[in-house]
Amino acid sequence: MVSLGCPKATVDSEQILTQLRAEGYKIVADYDQADMVIINTCGFIDSAVEESMQTIDEALHENGKVIVTGCLGAKSEQVAQAFPELLAITGPHATQEVMSAVHEHLPAEHDPFLDLVPAQGIKLTPKHYAYLKISEGCNHRCTFCIIPALRGDLVSRPIDEVMQEAENLVQAGVRELLVISQDTSAYGIDTKYATRFWQGQPLQTRFVALARALGQLGVWIRLHYVYPYPHVDDVIPLMAQGLVLPYLDIPFQHASPRILKAMKRPGNQEKVLERIQSWRKICPDLVIRSTFIVGFPGETEEDFQQLLDFLTAAQLDRVGCFMYSAVEGAVANDLPNPVDEAIKQERFDRFMRHQQAISTAKLQCRIGQTMTVLVEGRDEHGWYGRSYADAPDIDGLVYIKTDQDMIVGNFVEVIITDSDEYDLYADQR
Numbered sequence: 001m002v003s004l005g006c007p008k009a010t011v012d013s014e015q016i017l018t019q020l021r022a023e024g025y026k027i028v029a030d031y032d033q034a035d036m037v038i039i040n041t042c043g044f045i046d047s048a049v050e051e052s053m054q055t056i057d058e059a060l061h062e063n064g065k066v067i068v069t070g071c072l073g074a075k076s077e078q079v080a081q082a083f084p085e086l087l088a089i090t091g092p093h094a095t096q097e098v099m100s101a102v103h104e105h106l107p108a109e110h111d112p113f114l115d116l117v118p119a120q121g122i123k124l125t126p127k128h129y130a131y132l133k134i135s136e137g138c139n140h141r142c143t144f145c146i147i148p149a150l151r152g153d154l155v156s157r158p159i160d161e162v163m164q165e166a167e168n169l170v171q172a173g174v175r176e177l178l179v180i181s182q183d184t185s186a187y188g189i190d191t192k193y194a195t196r197f198w199q200g201q202p203l204q205t206r207f208v209a210l211a212r213a214l215g216q217l218g219v220w221i222r223l224h225y226v227y228p229y230p231h232v233d234d235v236i237p238l239m240a241q242g243l244v245l246p247y248l249d250i251p252f253q254h255a256s257p258r259i260l261k262a263m264k265r266p267g268n269q270e271k272v273l274e275r276i277q278s279w280r281k282i283c284p285d286l287v288i289r290s291t292f293i294v295g296f297p298g299e300t301e302e303d304f305q306q307l308l309d310f311l312t313a314a315q316l317d318r319v320g321c322f323m324y325s326a327v328e329g330a331v332a333n334d335l336p337n338p339v340d341e342a343i344k345q346e347r348f349d350r351f352m353r354h355q356q357a358i359s360t361a362k363l364q365c366r367i368g369q370t371m372t373v374l375v376e377g378r379d380e381h382g383w384y385g386r387s388y389a390d391a392p393d394i395d396g397l398v399y400i401k402t403d404q405d406m407i408v409g410n411f412v413e414v415i416i417t418d419s420d421e422y423d424l425y426a427d428q429r
Contacts (some may be wrong), residue, residue, distance in 0.1 A: 045322075066085075067090075128408065132214075134162050175374060176219060184207065188206045207231065220374070221245055228272070232248075289317065294321060298336060384397045399423060399426065401427050
């Protein structure tokens with residue numbers, strides 16, 4: 001199986017793999033050994049579509065029996081036209097459709113005594129952390145995004161099912177749960193916050209109730225893709241109490257009210273800054289990560305300068321940036337005054353230099369601090385891990401100077417001795 005795209009797609013892949021193993025199928029690591037290849041594709045931006053198409057082409061050339069699923073699969077006519085020899089094409093979050101195609105083209109006998117599946121299912125992440133997807137789809141209609149067209153409107157998972165999965169993962173040795181969805185803070189809106197029971201506790205299907213319940217499991221809880229609704233304020237005290245990691249991933253996307261309006265995003269810059277200030281008063285250790293788009297249609301130099309000014313004022317800890325890419329089917333493609341590619345690149349470079357200086361200064365303030373680090377692995381430079389301020393694959397690392405062997409997935413205490421633009425360096429205590 002080849003899994004591309006975001007963590008939400010990773011969870012879809014894990015569900016398919018779990019079902020395959022439950023039915024007695026074996027998973028192999030290369031094309032030559034495989035009787036069939038499943039590719040979970042991404043179709044959000046042009047570069048992701050290109051990667052998915054190249055992966056399909058490679059799998060067909062190397063193996064020949066290929067099933068395509070995922071977001072690009074939602075554009076089945078386009079995929080089928082390019083690759084008519086595919087066995088099946090399904091959209092995202094389509095475990096049963098994929099399994100039906102597998103049954104048709106590669107039936108397997110099930111031996112319940114040999115093909116046992118662990119309660120936590122099959123995971124693509126390392127054993128010490130796992131993604132916990134709490135909902136599918138999104139009710140927003142951001143003009144640059146086609147996710148609702150690919151994955152539909154918001155559908156929240158029952159909170160007791162989410163908590164049972166989380167409990168199974170923790171019992172299997174997971175030390176960090178990364179809560180994901182398309183719009184995490186909207187969790188439960190579609191169910192009218194229905195009450196379910198977990199371990200005898202009545203729990204509303206609600207963002208803050210879920211965060212509080214997950215905080216009882218005794219592992220790191222990291223919240224991703226949090227749309228800045230007013231009730232997000234209610235989770236900050238949980239961070240101050242240590243129930244949830246003081247880490248908030250909020251995709252602000254821009255700071256110019258005019259551009260945010262064109263994006264169909266909330267757009268009160270002063271109110272956002274006030275809220276960030278109030279959050280940090282309640283929880284001084286709070287780390288905020290965000291992503292932004294530069295070069296959106298109609299963006300002027302004045303709009304871009306407002307974005308840089310916002311970065312200066314907000315002092316965000318972790319920031320990613322994308323140049324606007326015209327995604328097929330997105331409303332923003334029809335907006336007037338597209339930005340020249342050279343200007344997009346120039347603004348992207350200025351944005352990254354601007355934020356790099358902020359990141360460098362903020363990390364320098366960590367020197368001398370004692371921090372807890374989750375050990376991730378070892379390379380030619382030695383051991384490294386992540387602090388509460390670092391999500392896997394997207395944030396920085398803590399490089400640990402030590403003469404001792406470490407165990408991946410263990411927590412260790414370190415003293416920060418140095419820093420650079422994105423990473424920290426430490427001695428083991």
